[in-house]
Amino acid sequence: MNIATMSNIIKRYGNHIVLDHVNIEIRQGEILGLLGPxxxxxxxxxHALSGLIGIDSGNIELFGERQSGSMLEAKRNIGLVTQDITIFEDLTAKENLAFFGGIYGLSGAVLKRRIVETLHFVGLMDQANKRPTKFSGGMKRRLNIACSIIHRPKLLIMDEPTVGIDPQTRNHILESVLELQKMGTTILYTTHYMEEVQFLASRxxxxxQGHVIAQGTIDELVKNIRHEEKIMLEVVELTEALLDDIKQLDGVKHVTLLGTTIQITLQAGTGNLDRILSLAKGAGGVINIHAQKPTLEDVLLTLTGKQLRDTEGI
Ligand SMILES: Nc1ncnc2c1ncn2[C@@H]1O[C@H](COP(=O)(O)OP(=O)(O)O)[C@@H](O)[C@H]1O
Ligand SMILES: [Mg+2]
Structure with a gap:
């Protein structure tokens, strides 16, 4: 069963189409990585999925029911970690959890127990009675995550939870996400970091630009671009002229230099290896050559013509 299905979603702001016929399904128990610049x-x-904004057309099903009206029941089964951290700075960590737990109808002994379990889970037990004013960004984010899982949602939605966070907390968060999945939570994890979806995502x-341009497992995505090969070549005399000659060959898509290694992306089956080798011989001979399997990065490069890295500003 799908936990959520978004079909043909269109969302406009004025004349700007922000979601253009978007189809996404979230399957029970998976970590779905939503990746994009x-x-x-x-x-x-x-926002559309969690009912915070309306859509112009399309259909959203959550937990087997069509999304409509206030969705109170569905909202109880969702945990949302927003892109901007939403916690109260003038409440202690514990009071923050009590507040959010209260919203979801928890009280008494159950709430108390959940607060302890959840603080423990995010590693903030020793900060329970402190206000987040002096917390690091990473600690605030962990408290924020705690607030969104206090009610044990079936679906946890996380919107770029590691942006601007120190590497140690980032690893802690990624490990926690895997742990939550093991405990049965379905997770929609949004990021512009490819390494994170590679590490976490089932699909x-x-x-x-408002379009779903691909979806599947990493293996499936990579298979779809099998029509490309990548060759890594090192030669004795590396020159601009050689790079230009390689670029001129039929079927060669990109030529880039990684240190002294020439990385050549080319259309599969063009029989260019012979030609590349003879060019290499003319450049003093081959030191090293090997073909590389396509990666998720290649999928992105093929689909968008750009590396996500170009746009992420780090
Ligand atoms: N409330 C809004 N009013 C107008 N434009 C918006 C609004 N929210 C988002 N957008 C535009 O929609 C596009 C997608 O935004 P967003 O969903 O925030 O992207 P992402 O989360 O992938 O960075 C952007 O071009 C953004 O400027
Ligand atoms: Mg965003």
Whole structure:
């Protein structure tokens, strides 16, 4: 069963189409990685899914029911970690959890127990009675995550939870996400960091400019671009002229230099290896050559013509 299905979603702001016929399904028990550069429409997908904004057309099903009205029941089964951290700075960590637990109808001994369990889970037990004013960004984010899982949601939605966070907390968060999945939570994890979806995701949806441009497992995505090969070549005499000659060959898509290694992306089956080798011989001979399997990065490059890294500003 799908936990959520978004079909043909269109969302406009004025004349700007922010979601253009978006289809996404979230399957029970998976970590679905929603990957895309800034402005792709990831947050808008999340807002639509969790009922925070309306859509212009399309259909959203959550937990087997069509999304409509206030969705009170569905909202109780969702945990949302927003892109901007939403916690109260003038309440202690414990009081923050009590507040959010209260919203979801928890009280008494159950609430108390959940607060302890959840603080423990995010590693903030020793900060229970402190206000977040002096917390690091990473600690605030962990408290924020705690507030969104206090009611044990079936679906946890996380909107770029590691942006601007120190590497140690980032790893802690990623490990926690895996742990939550093991405990049975379905997770929609949004990010513009490819490494994170590679590490976490059971399946991936890639968005760019309001469109879903691909979805599937990493293996499936990579298979779809099998029509490309990548060759790594090192030669004795590396020159601009050699790079230019390689670029001129039929079927060669990109030539880039990684240190002294020439990385050549080419259309599969063009029989260019012979020609590349003879060019290499003319450049003093081959030191090293090997073919590389396509990666998720290659999928993105093929689909969008750009590396996500270009747009992420780190
Ligand atoms: N409330 C809004 N009014 C107008 N434009 C918006 C609004 N929210 C988002 N957008 C636009 O929608 C596009 C997608 O935004 P968003 O969903 O936040 O992308 P992402 O989360 O992938 O960075 C962007 O071009 C953004 O400027
Ligand atoms: Mg966003």
């Amino acid at each position: 800034n402005g792709a429409g990831k947050t808008t997908v999340i 991936i949806v890639i968005m760019d």
